[in-house]
Amino acid sequence: MIVSETTETLYSEPEVDEHELIRRVSAGDEQAFAIFVSRFSSMVFRFLKRMVFTEEDAEDLTQETFCSIYKHRSSLNPNKDIRPYLFTAAKRKAISLIRWRSVRSMVTPLTSIHEEILESKQVSAFESIRHQQQERAVNQALRSIHPTKRAVLILRFFEGLTYPEISQIMNKPEGTIKSIAFRAEKELRAKLAPMIESW
Amino acid sequence: MKTHPIHPKQLLLYVETTEWNKGELSEEEIRSIRDAIHRDPALQDEVNKISSHLQWINRMPQPAVPDHLAQRCLEAVHRSNSSRLAGWWNLHLWAPAVTLIMLVFTAGVWFGSQHQQDTLPAFDLLLQTQAQYISRLETGLAQRYQQPVLTADNPWYAQIDYLKQSSRAIADASKKYSTDPVIQRGLSLAVAQNISVLQSLCEYVEQNREIPDADMAIIDTTKLDLDSSI
Numbered sequence: 099m100i101v102s103e104t105t106e107t108l109y110s111e112p113e114v115d116e117h118e119l120i121r122r123v124s125a126g127d128e129q130a131f132a133i134f135v136s137r138f139s140s141m142v143f144r145f146l147k148r149m150v151f152t153e154e155d156a157e158d159l160t161q162e163t164f165c166s167i168y169k170h171r172s173s174l175n176p177n178k179d180i181r182p183y184l185f186t187a188a189k190r191k192a193i194s195l196i197r198w199r200s201v202r203s204m205v206t207p208l209t210s211i212h213e214e215i216l217e218s219k220q221v222s223a224f225e226s227i228r229h230q231q232q233e234r235a236v237n238q239a240l241r242s243i244h245p246t247k248r249a250v251l252i253l254r255f256f257e258g259l260t261y262p263e264i265s266q267i268m269n270k271p272e273g274t275i276k277s278i279a280f281r282a283e284k285e286l287r288a289k290l291a292p293m294i295e296s297w
Numbered sequence: 298m299k300t301h302p303i304h305p306k307q308l309l310l311y312v313e314t315t316e317w318n319k320g321e322l323s324e325e326e327i328r329s330i331r332d333a334i335h336r337d338p339a340l341q342d343e344v345n346k347i348s349s350h351l352q353w354i355n356r357m358p359q360p361a362v363p364d365h366l367a368q369r370c371l372e373a374v375h376r377s378n379s380s381r382l383a384g385w386w387n388l389h390l391w392a393p394a395v396t397l398i399m400l401v402f403t404a405g406v407w408f409g410s411q412h413q414q415d416t417l418p419a420f421d422l423l424l425q426t427q428a429q430y431i432s433r434l435e436t437g438l439a440q441r442y443q444q445p446v447l448t449a450d451n452p453w454y455a456q457i458d459y460l461k462q463s464s465r466a467i468a469d470a471s472k473k474y475s476t477d478p479v480i481q482r483g484l485s486l487a488v489a490q491n492i493s494v495l496q497s498l499c500e501y502v503e504q505n506r507e508i509p510d511a512d513m514a515i516i517d518t519t520k521l522d523l524d525s526s527i
Contacts (some may be wrong), residue, residue, distance in 0.1 A: 135374075136367040147360040157363060161373035168374045229358050236357065255354050261321065280306035287350045 121176035131171065135164055138180070138287050142188045143259070148252045149192040149245070151237050161190040166191075181259065186267045189249050196245045232293075239289035247282040303333050308340065312347045420481065423488045424468050430495035431460050437502035 114133060122130035142163055147156040166187055167174075174183070229251075240248050250268060253259045259277070265272040311330045313319040322330070333339045363369075435457045439447040447454050467484055474480040 131374075132367075132371055135370050139367045139370050140362045142367055144360050153363060156360075157366065157369070160366065164370045165374050165377045168378065191519045211487050215383050232357060233360065255351065256357075260319070275307055276310065283309055283347065283350065287346065290350070290353075 116180065117176045124174040124176060126171070126234060131168060138184055139164065141181075142184055145185060146188055146192055146255060148237070148240060148256060149189070149248060150195055152157060155195060159188065159195060162191050163188045168271050180268045181265070182263045183229055185253060185257070185259070192249070193245055194201055211289050235290065235293045239286055242289065243282060243285055247278055247285065250278045251282040251286060252273060255283065303330050303340075305343070308334075308344050309347055312344060312351060314350060391446065420471055420485055420488075423485060424464065424471075426487050427464055427492050427495065428461075430492060430499055431457065431464060433499045434460075434495055434502060437499060441502065463473065 114130070119130055119134055119137075123134050139160055143156055143160045146159045146163075147153065150156055150159065163184070167184070174180070221255065240251070246268070252265055253264045253267065254261070259267075261272050261275050264279075265275045268275060270278075307322070307326070307330055310319075310321045311327065311334075314322045314327060339406055347453045435447045438457065439445065439451065442451055444451060453512055467488060471481065471484050474484075
């Protein structure tokens with residue numbers, strides 16, 4: 099297992115074609131897997147951060163996602179786009195955590211204020227205040243949206259996936275995904291309307 | 298009367314197709330929706346709102362990615378992989394663990410089967426408890442007269458014998474009226490009260506070797522007639 103001491107080593111490999119990279123990963127090439135992680139970990143993290151809101155949880159889930167992919171790497175298909183597969187794995191992890199949170203909240207209620215405090219501690223000191231406010235507003239709005247709608251919303255409008263790809267990830271018909279996307283966009287827009295006008 | 302055959306969700310697809318080049322709608326569909334929008338100001342307003350919203354989302358900065366995220370992911374994969382391999386190959390660790398689990402399981406099954414024999418319906422447990430107290434009272438009274446068992450010449454023999462008969466009668470009545478919950482409940486209460494009295498009597502007999510016979514006169518079981526009282 100290749101674990102470099104410096105991140106520079108991870109990027110020393112010349113840009114590898116994605117399909118070739120997946121083929122090498124599925125064949126058990128450890129170096130290819132390191133490149134794979136460095137190439138896609140940010141994308142997975144961003145999706146998870148919008149799903150679960152806290153940086154710590156998003157990073158934990160990102161690690162779990164890649165552990166899961168590593169375990170089943172021999173089943174990766176180099177002829178297919180890897181993004182739906184990655185987002186499917188990440189979505190499952192996120193939904194599990196969201197379900198656990200709802201159960202945990204029954205035992206030790208974590209109010210939305212506590213969650214905001216946890217989240218606010220994770221914001222980088224270098225980000226602008228406006229960015230912080232925007233992100234907090236979006237997260238607050240997303241938090242109140244059902245996880246399934248939230249996932250479709252993020253995949254479509256933040257990550258730019260197509261409806262067929264989202265349909266595959268969510269395991270729902272394309273028509274259903276379009277309906278969900280429409281309702282989710284409308285719901286998010288209603289929640290953010292005052293902020294959008296002021297910005 | 299304004300009519301527009303388009304579904305509201307097509308407005309979102311219209312904006313995505315025309316402004317973001319997502320290519321979800323055909324040219325004919327786009328023309329049809331555009332015509333409907335031009336005829337209906339409400340639809341135009343909705344399209345404008347969707348357009349503004351999507352532009353706003355597009356301008357949103359992406360969440361900041363922590364430093365060394367990829368490195369930490371690889372380390373996590375390495376840890377996960379190592380622990381799995383170690384667990385699989387350490388026979389001297391998991392074999393005893395499995396053996397211990399099997400032993401505990403087998404012991405539990407055996408213990409459960411033993412315990413299961415003692416599990417009786419609640420009413421039968423009450424009768425059993427009552428019978429035990431009658432037996433204990435019988436023994437206590439016999440010992441009072443230095444007898445190993447209560448014999449016919451013992452002044453308490455008749456009372457104890459009738460207690461046993463009434464106990465059997467209650468058990469028979471319970472079976473006879475097993476489908477009547479009111480009678481079952483009444484019998485259960487009667488037995489429970491008997492147990493309470495018998496328990497007190499047993500303790501009194503065992504603690505006091507000299508009992509005035511007059512104190513036992515309050516217990517007169519000769520007038521018990523279960524059938525007529527039900």
